[in-house]
Amino acid sequence: MNPIKVDLVIPVLDGYEELKYLLSVFKQQQNIEITNIVVPLTISNDTDQDNKTKDLCKQKGVIVFNVDQKEFSHSLVREKAIKEYCKSDIVILLTDDIKLIDPMAMYNLVKDIANGEVVYTYGRQICSKRRIERYVREYNYPSTSFVTTKDDIETKQIKAFFASDAFAGLNRNIFLKLNGYQGLRLPTNEDMLYMHSLLTNGYKAKYCADAVVEHYHSLPPKKLYKRYYESGKFFKMVPVFDKYNKNSSGKKLAFYILKEAFKHFDIISIIRWPFNMAIRLIGMKKGLKYGKKEY
Numbered sequence: 001m002n003p004i005k006v007d008l009v010i011p012v013l014d015g016y017e018e019l020k021y022l023l024s025v026f027k028q029q030q031n032i033e034i035t036n037i038v039v040p041l042t043i044s045n046d047t048d049q050d051n052k053t054k055d056l057c058k059q060k061g062v063i064v065f066n067v068d069q070k071e072f073s074h075s076l077v078r079e080k081a082i083k084e085y086c087k088s089d090i091v092i093l094l095t096d097d098i099k100l101i102d103p104m105a106m107y108n109l110v111k112d113i114a115n116g117e118v119v120y121t122y123g124r125q126i127c128s129k130r131r132i133e134r135y136v137r138e139y140n141y142p143s144t145s146f147v148t149t150k151d152d153i154e155t156k157q158i159k160a161f162f163a164s165d166a167f168a169g170l171n172r173n174i175f176l177k178l179n180g181y182q183g184l185r186l187p188t189n190e191d192m193l194y195m196h197s198l199l200t201n202g203y204k205a206k207y208c209a210d211a212v213v214e215h216y217h218s219l220p221p222k223k224l225y226k227r228y229y230e231s232g233k234f235f236k237m238v239p240v241f242d243k244y245n246k247n248s249s250g251k252k253l254a255f256y257i258l259k260e261a262f263k264h265f266d267i268i269s270i271i272r273w274p275f276n277m278a279i280r281l282i283g284m285k286k287g288l289k290y291g292k293k294e295y
Helices: 016-028 047-060 074-085 105-114 132-140 150-161 172-177 190-200 221-237 247-263 267-287
Strands: 004-009 032-042 063-067 090-094 120-126 146-148 167-171 205-214
Touching (some): 004 074, 004 105, 032 105, 063 074, 090 105, 090 172, 105 167, 120 190, 132 267, 146 150, 150 190, 150 247, 167 172
Parallel strands (some): 032 063, 120 205
Antiparallel strands (some): 120 167
């Protein structure tokens, strides 16, 4: 079996230790040949850590370019990395906080891009700890793989465009053809915009349940609010999603979390559930009041 050649894109902010870990475990990935690693480095308030990150990249032959905090955008930094620095036909997108727990994860993520079945994939994210984020991951990342096409949009509505570039693979040529993230400065959910673009243009995407990583967030209330505020802001900025039903998906997730928490006698999650859901809902609604539309 010939290894699949890929480039990697890993945006980093205050993530020296996380990047060091990832660079140390990439060599354990099987049937994958990493051609280039590109790190968009958002300059932080910790100059020493930033310099350590740059030195690490230099030692490992990693391509790094600086991003000013005020200029940071989830969409633009990835788009620049893919368009200007990547060369391979297949690109894997990762966040610096994932844990690669399976040596076949990258191969399973991109094998169907390599064989031409699909042009975009995203992997399964799990959380080993008992908390609300575990149930969120179980709901959003099931144990069975599936392919999504344009024909699924009517039945799945907004859920048809769900994806995560915390661990995703893409055909770079198609990404360039579709103009990536449209050059938009998006606060989050750039993966959804790209899913919309590729599906509505007749391409296929795949959720790969056998491409498993550990990834979750333990966010304090203020950061959880900000995360959902930015999601609401995204939907206001990108009104192409206005015609799709969003409410039913959010309600199903909320009640799935509560059901699973009761099933596992997870008292802490049960207590936190109403406050956690309220923060998400308020943040989303506030974000939806953002005034600027861009697409």
